[in-house]
Amino acid sequence: MSRSMHGGQVAIVGAAETDTIGKRPDISVLGLHAEAARNALRDAGMSIHDVDGIATAGLYPQDISHYLGITPRWLDGTLVGGCSFMLHVRHAAAAIAAGAADVVLITHGESGRSGIGADPWVRNPASINGQFELPYGAQAPYSTFTVPALRFLHDRNMTREHLAHVAVAQRNWAANNPRAARREPLTVDAVLNAPMVAYPFTRDMCCVVTDGGGALVVTSAERAADLPSAGRAVYLLGSGESAEGAVVSQMADPGSFAAFRAAGAEAFATAGITHADVDHLMAYDAFAHLPLYMLEDLGFVGRGESGDFVAAGNTVKGGRLPMNTNGGGLSYTHSGMYGMFAIQEAVRQLRGEAVEQLPDARISFVQGVGMFFAAAGSLVLAREPR
Numbered sequence: 001m002s003r004s005m006h007g008g009q010v011a012i013v014g015a016a017e018t019d020t021i022g023k024r025p026d027i028s029v030l031g032l033h034a035e036a037a038r039n040a041l042r043d044a045g046m047s048i049h050d051v052d053g054i055a056t057a058g059l060y061p062q063d064i065s066h067y068l069g070i071t072p073r074w075l076d077g078t079l080v081g082g083c084s085f086m087l088h089v090r091h092a093a094a095a096i097a098a099g100a101a102d103v104v105l106i107t108h109g110e111s112g113r114s115g116i117g118a119d120p121w122v123r124n125p126a127s128i129n130g131q132f133e134l135p136y137g138a139q140a141p142y143s144t145f146t147v148p149a150l151r152f153l154h155d156r157n158m159t160r161e162h163l164a165h166v167a168v169a170q171r172n173w174a175a176n177n178p179r180a181a182r183r184e185p186l187t188v189d190a191v192l193n194a195p196m197v198a199y200p201f202t203r204d205m206c207c208v209v210t211d212g213g214g215a216l217v218v219t220s221a222e223r224a225a226d227l228p229s230a231g232r233a234v235y236l237l238g239s240g241e242s243a244e245g246a247v248v249s250q251m252a253d254p255g256s257f258a259a260f261r262a263a264g265a266e267a268f269a270t271a272g273i274t275h276a277d278v279d280h281l282m283a284y285d286a287f288a289h290l291p292l293y294m295l296e297d298l299g300f301v302g303r304g305e306s307g308d309f310v311a312a313g314n315t316v317k318g319g320r321l322p323m324n325t326n327g328g329g330l331s332y333t334h335s336g337m338y339g340m341f342a343i344q345e346a347v348r349q350l351r352g353e354a355v356e357q358l359p360d361a362r363i364s365f366v367q368g369v370g371m372f373f374a375a376a377g378s379l380v381l382a383r384e385p386r
Helices: 029-044 061-068 084-098 128-132 146-155 160-174 188-193 258-271 290-297 306-311 339-351
Strands: 010-017 053-056 074-076 103-111 196-198 211-220 234-243 280-283 363-370 375-382
Touching: 010 029, 010 084, 010 339, 029 061, 029 103, 029 211, 053 061, 053 084, 061 074, 061 103, 074 084, 084 103, 084 211, 084 234, 084 339, 084 363, 084 375, 103 339, 146 160, 160 188, 160 290, 160 306, 211 339, 234 258, 234 339, 258 290, 258 363, 258 375, 280 290, 280 339, 290 306, 290 363, 339 363, 339 375
Parallel strands: 053 074, 053 103, 280 363
Antiparallel strands: 010 211, 010 234, 103 211, 234 375, 363 375
16 A cells, blocks of 8 residues: 555645634635635745645635636545545645645635525435435435434444533533634533434534635645744645445445545554554544544444443543544534534644643544545544654
8 A cells, every 4th residue: 555645745734714713794605715725825834826736625626726816737626525625635645745736725615604605505306315315305414314323323222312422522622612603511411402403413413504614735744844834734644535325325334434444444554553543533523423433433442332432531621532622513613514624623733722732642533524424534644754
């Protein structure tokens, strides 16, 4: 297995979100991309004139390059849902390692709450999903995820209380974060008694709906060493990507996602690390069941152990595996495609700049999901190159 784009040879040298996140009726989707891009380039100590590669999802990459005045020689418009940005980092690393690009700008922006400059969300009735799932009510994320979530709980003899513990753990991380959408104290009983959205999910088991964006600047470790931001570079040790299928009903096992297992295994293998080496986990949590899948499918815990692992406090402050330390999609922000924000928090932790800073975070594992168990992206990021 090739490690040409791993092992610390590629670095994230700029990472920033939009000026504010939450509710931004004053700015369009394209404006959010641009605001985040400028912030990330400033963070890197670079300018648009340094950029020769563009990656984005939602908008076309040429929309971003034209708006910013960049003439790229490398483009990536991969769109596989919320984990697209994990794949962009991986693809950018491959391009830099191959000499196809020198500096790649990865942008994200969504007006998920305000809908300013956003395309209407319309399902194609001719698609596989449109033909075989939409007619039966699987039209929104919360209704599409119900069957696999219930299967997961049933097969492991878990209950809705285990989902509630995930929401409570995320809220504990968000409580002191001034940028988090939900910060008020939360208990398991409060989660279970909140308004039902789609069984088994109550309101607090579902992600927030926000506006916002983020951007990353990726370049070679050699070039990173010459930048003003050199001391804050974060290195890519390993990565993986995979997919299973376009529709939830065709999962080989609704209680376990094959793409999580494949992408995660490749990330661990290319990074050359074990689970014990991971200090910090960002597990995409659009809904409360997803981190439970990830803990098991990535191999951090055994089958059926994830619910009790979270309930016992292992993922909160002082726990064995701090997870979603910004509050996650359940409490921090979720514009529609959350993966960029998970990467941003991993970078902050490794730089020592997080609101809820871990004492000695050296390696962070970032796991994303695309669509409704359709795609997966995994990154292993580190404070130092190997």
